[in-house]
Amino acid sequence: MVVVREGSRGTDLTAEGHALALDAADPLAGFRERFYVPEGTVYLDGNSLGLLSREAEAEVLRALAEWKRLAIGGWLGAEPTWFEMGEELGAATAPLVGAEPGSVVVTGGTTVNLHALVSTFYRPEGARRKIVATALDFPSDVYALASQIRLRGGDPATDLVLVPSRDGRTIDEADVVAAFADDVALALLPSVLYRSGQLLDLPRLAAAARERGVSLGFDCAHSVGAVPHRFDEWGVDWAFWCSYKYLNAGPGAIGGLYVNRRLWGTAPGLAGWWGYDKTRQFDMAFDWTGGEGAGAWQIGTPSLLAAAPLRGALRVFAEAGIGALRERSLRLTGYLMGLLEAEGLLEEPFGYRIGTPREPARRGGHVAVEHAEGARIARALKARGIVPDFRAPNVIRLAPVPLYTSFHEVWRAVGALREIVAEGEHLRGAAGRELVA
Ligand SMILES: *Cc1c(COP(=O)(O)O)cnc(C)c1O
Numbered sequence: 001m002v003v004v005r006e007g008s009r010g011t012d013l014t015a016e017g018h019a020l021a022l023d024a025a026d027p028l029a030g031f032r033e034r035f036y037v038p039e040g041t042v043y044l045d046g047n048s049l050g051l052l053s054r055e056a057e058a059e060v061l062r063a064l065a066e067w068k069r070l071a072i073g074g075w076l077g078a079e080p081t082w083f084e085m086g087e088e089l090g091a092a093t094a095p096l097v098g099a100e101p102g103s104v105v106v107t108g109g110t111t112v113n114l115h116a117l118v119s120t121f122y123r124p125e126g127a128r129r130k131i132v133a134t135a136l137d138f139p140s141d142v143y144a145l146a147s148q149i150r151l152r153g154g155d156p157a158t159d160l161v162l163v164p165s166r167d168g169r170t171i172d173e174a175d176v177v178a179a180f181a182d183d184v185a186l187a188l189l190p191s192v193l194y195r196s197g198q199l200l201d202l203p204r205l206a207a208a209a210r211e212r213g214v215s216l217g218f219d220c221a222h223s224v225g226a227v228p229h230r231f232d233e234w235g236v237d238w239a240f241w242c243s244y245k246y247l248n249a250g251p252g253a254i255g256g257l258y259v260n261r262r263l264w265g266t267a268p269g270l271a272g273w274w275g276y277d278k279t280r281q282f283d284m285a286f287d288w289t290g291g292e293g294a295g296a297w298q299i300g301t302p303s304l305l306a307a308a309p310l311r312g313a314l315r316v317f318a319e320a321g322i323g324a325l326r327e328r329s330l331r332l333t334g335y336l337m338g339l340l341e342a343e344g345l346l347e348e349p350f351g352y353r354i355g356t357p358r359e360p361a362r363r364g365g366h367v368a369v370e371h372a373e374g375a376r377i378a379r380a381l382k383a384r385g386i387v388p389d390f391r392a393p394n395v396i397r398l399a400p401v402p403l404y405t406s407f408h409e410v411w412r413a414v415g416a417l418r419e420i421v422a423e424g425e426h427l428r429g430a431a432g433r434e435l436v437a
Pocket of ligand 1: 109111112138141190219221222
């Protein structure tokens, strides 16, 4: 075992006592008590599905009680009203993305919000017809963008430009900026790459896009609730995200979107009555009068039950503070990567590799641990009660979530990674990934 000295205290990074000491000294450690951590597990998959908190649970029960008691009266009689739920929850989400309250609305889902925004801001004109995305995008985004191009009579084979990766893991911002050519109308980029966990330089990209007349949006599914953003200050055009990953609002929970004030009033590409000016929505007039801010991009009646847990989940964020959570997240992921190194797992015979940038400013909330036998190792971890997820072909994603993961759990997970390969435990399991990996 390699002993790594940490600072002048001469701490052995690999010692269990060190992990326990980190937890004991942690001011945010108490938040874990708010969450239902499945018994007997080390849950490192909060970047795919965040855990239920007591606050979120209470809000669902409250929503059911209101429905029971108020029935149709709940649209205006519930507290807060169901009628303005999208706007109200948008305002509560705004601090997480650094936006004024009216620029955020809670509505739809990730891919649906992508369509709502791209159908609005993709305006192919003359020679300016292309859309820029990346070769490492989440597939849903690529399917959606290709379909948007076809809807406008274009051909994705020529109009969809995927910025290539130089190393198969990361995207170089300079390559993205170079792709913002005169024939580009719109760009959609992930804030954090779903596989490697690279965090892109959002302010730099937003500035470059504006300079070149490219409408730029960010898919923040892997950053909202993990990384603080300052959309207003950075002049971001538009963005969207889901609430079931780091925001902990439950499977399929209602998503969110952001539209910068300077774009308010643009006619939505997919209009619906829920985006109408709230004070006149029930006039039932046929002429379009959109809500003032991001609310105009709502389409239809939101699901109360898919939105309720988000209110509770956001209360936990407001209490902990996204700045403090980001700091703790960086400590956890830094500790995880440091341990992999200190335990010798990045060398033979273990053969693990870290696919996530080591610099804090370039990584999101999870760590991509690569291994040729990644799928089987992920299964072996699960058999031990350690819940990672796996992304083909070789990435084990580990997300120590700052609201509920302890340093000791990270220590246990790394120990398991060592033992599984040392004992050939993974070789006894089935090959290949599961249907939902
Ligand atoms: C999780 C995720 C999605 C999921 O889309 P849904 O419409 O919520 O199913 C989309 N994009 C990215 C980058 C994601 O990580």
